Amino acid sequence: MNRSAPRSIDQYLTALREELAGEDTALVQDALYDAEEYLRAEVAAHPDKSESDVLELIASTYGAPDEVANAYRDTEAKVKAAMTTPRKVAKTGIGAFFGVFQDPRAYTSLFFMLLSLATGIIYFTVAVTGLALSAGLGVLIIGVPFFLLFMGLTRVLALAEGRLIEAMTGERMPRRPVHQSSVAGFWSRVGQMLKDRRTWTTLAYLILMLPLGIIYFVMAVVGLSISLAFIFAPLTDVASRYEWFGIPPDVRMNPAWLGSVWALPLMVLAGIVLLTLLLHLARGVGRLHALYAKALLVPSASAAIVANP
């Protein structure tokens, strides 16, 4: 690229962000994080030189923004190719329908749906308590430090949720926390946080996770219990006949024809179909939720990261 060499850390990071425009937002966040670690360490290691003098030599040591951007693109492509095992996908209707049983993402997504009630309660409690205390303590001297602490906690939660979602759904999420540029003054950092759209979308995500978690949990539990009850209906039938496990012999199916011998295989079949549908549903919910989480938790590639460019 034919541009003037960056003369400050902020300019370098802005140039790197422009070079990576269009890449996965999570990759951009990681690349910026790595570059900032290096550049700040390099500036700190040369206290006798000014920031612009250090940056002048950066292109020959760390690499120019376009070189670094290419390194991340290449490595990401290789890692992605190595990590995704080629899976033979059945094209036909029946094969594609039952093929979901072979997809690990379907099971992990179902687990995520069950887990989301617990995480939803934690996120909601943290977000509402933090907001309420921040507002309440705002008039006191400890209000601002408390708010900063709360913001730090929400960022850690956002990163952890991102890692969880990547593990469950395979959607690329950031592997590094967002680092706020620390050169600006204390008050401008607070102001910057309040102005940052992502601060509020992260809070919205944490709060909305409770209702979503309830919905996901109910869908998963209801689906699992109905389909498993159908699949194990013959076992219940036999158990009640011989009074195993203390099941009384007078268990009646309603309607009555469900208790007849010929209906049992049909119930098993219905249970298997329901379970398959549930796994399809879980996989779909997992994919949609990953996109939704990415939109709210990961800053868009075009957003400025620096406080005062």
Place this chain on the structure above:
Amino acid sequence: MDDSSAKKFQKDLNGGLVGLVLLAILDRSAEDLYGYEIAKRLASANEGVSIFKEGTIYPVLRALSAANLLTSRIVPSYSGPPRRYYRITDQGRGVLAAWIAIWAGTRSFVDRFIDTGHAK
């Protein structure tokens, strides 16, 4: 040979070598290292100029870590964002031993042609 083809040749060579060198550095090091420290060790080994652009080692460190050849932990830092310290795993040591054998074989093979092929 003009400058750009020399650069391209160096870049092609580096593709696999960066991973080998990073594993070797972390294997020799007594303590855990973070990206900047590793970059400086690379540079000091070659009179201040690393043959790798130091920015290219970070994505490779992450790739090695994703393949379970390295483990990492995060430590807060005063000068910037928290640092990620890397340490080689047992699996990484196994891979390193295999890679060193491949490198030694490759080097002696190449040397056989370089040393004798252009002998006057």
